[in-house]
Amino acid sequence: MKALVTGGAGFIGSNLVRLLVEKKHSVTVLDNLSTGHLSNLGPFPSVKFIKGDIRDERTISRALRGVDIVFHLAASVGNSLSIKAPVYDSETNVLGTLKLLRAAHQNHIKKIVYSSSAGILGELKELPINENHPTNPISPYGVSKLAAEKMCLVYNSLYGMKNVCLRYFNVYGINQRYDAYGNVIPIFARRIIRKQPLFIFGDGYQTRDFVNVIDVAKANYQAAITGKVAGAFNIASGASITINKLANMMMQTARTTVPLQHKKPRLGDVRDSLANISAARKAFGFKPSVSLEEGLKKYMSWASQNRF
Numbered sequence: 001m002k003a004l005v006t007g008g009a010g011f012i013g014s015n016l017v018r019l020l021v022e023k024k025h026s027v028t029v030l031d032n033l034s035t036g037h038l039s040n041l042g043p044f045p046s047v048k049f050i051k052g053d054i055r056d057e058r059t060i061s062r063a064l065r066g067v068d069i070v071f072h073l074a075a076s077v078g079n080s081l082s083i084k085a086p087v088y089d090s091e092t093n094v095l096g097t098l099k100l101l102r103a104a105h106q107n108h109i110k111k112i113v114y115s116s117s118a119g120i121l122g123e124l125k126e127l128p129i130n131e132n133h134p135t136n137p138i139s140p141y142g143v144s145k146l147a148a149e150k151m152c153l154v155y156n157s158l159y160g161m162k163n164v165c166l167r168y169f170n171v172y173g174i175n176q177r178y179d180a181y182g183n184v185i186p187i188f189a190r191r192i193i194r195k196q197p198l199f200i201f202g203d204g205y206q207t208r209d210f211v212n213v214i215d216v217a218k219a220n221y222q223a224a225i226t227g228k229v230a231g232a233f234n235i236a237s238g239a240s241i242t243i244n245k246l247a248n249m250m251m252q253t254a255r256t257t258v259p260l261q262h263k264k265p266r267l268g269d270v271r272d273s274l275a276n277i278s279a280a281r282k283a284f285g286f287k288p289s290v291s292l293e294e295g296l297k298k299y300m301s302w303a304s305q306n307r308f
């Protein structure tokens with residue numbers, strides 16, 4: 001098949017590109033390199049790269065030429081950025097997705113696999129979280145990811161597309177760079193490698209459901225090749241771990257210890273998170289295969305080689 005991966009130079013996108021290339025598919029990447037890196041695509045010379053913006057209809061049309069399936073990952077990512085730049089966030093995430101949907105439909109493409117987010121849920125009410133959980137996002141990013149998800153589903157009901165929205169929980173793994181604002185695993189990795197103390201907000205007994213990017217890439221692939229599947233699905237590991245335990249596991253993996261310093265809980269952080277992933281298992285055979293121990297080992301080794 002010929003696949004278009006928007007956001008393919010980013011963290012998750014580049015891992016998906018690797019899988020598609022391994023499976024011998026022809027791949028085009030559309031990315032404006034705002035947070036992605038061309039070096040992530042260095043190992044895949046067969047990939048056609050288009051530097052362009054998902055908000056630009058002409059660029060989308062060019063990228064869609066001859067394409068059978070679209071994986072849509074390009075987005076303005078994260079709560080903090082969306083609070084600083086809410087218009088840019090919605091232009092990219094909502095209007096960008098809508099322009100892509102419209103062009104894909106005009107080009108007779110049957111399926112877009114859209115990278116949604118657990119951020120659309122807002123405050124978590126009941127665990128484990130299933131796909132019927134209420135959606136009350138608490139940031140412009142959560143709202144824009146939810147609006148884009150709904151738009152994908154509206155195209156299913158209006159035009160019989162088979163779009164799939166994958167709601168990722170906490171994704172980690174190779175090509176995930178240090179990001180001062182958000183993700184705990186790269187932040188801990190950097191501080192452990194630099195032998196600096198780890199800051200934990202609150203008592204550290206809050207829990208998160210971490211899923212390896214290799215499994216997220218597989219979920220995209222399986223959702224794509226299972227033609228009939230459509231709708232929204234949780235993508236996570238289906239298991240949770242406390243932040244204290246995560247810190248200890250990462251130190252053990254690096255065979256070192258650094259002090260743990262507890263700080264005041266952060267406003268807006270949820271206490272616990274755990275996904276029910278049985279719908280994705282039933283619909284397209286999603287089954288996480290990388291254990292947190294194994295995934296952290298590979299990640300710590302990648303992070304040490306990449307000058308964290």
Ligand SMILES: NC(=O)c1ccc[n+]([C@@H]2O[C@H](COP(=O)([O-])OP(=O)(O)OC[C@H]3O[C@@H](n4cnc5c(N)ncnc54)[C@H](O)[C@@H]3O)[C@@H](O)[C@H]2O)c1
Nearest residue numbers: 007010011012032033034035036053054074075117168171
């Ligand atoms: N990382 C996570 O834990 C997580 C969790 C939930 C959902 N997601 C979703 O997964 C997707 C990929 O996220 P990621 O973590 O790989 O982030 P990332 O920032 O590494 O990837 C996003 C990619 O999109 C590109 N991009 C941004 N705006 C663009 C635009 N206007 N036009 C073209 N390209 C543009 C960036 O350059 C980058 O390569 C996003 O849609 C995100 O919302 C990620």
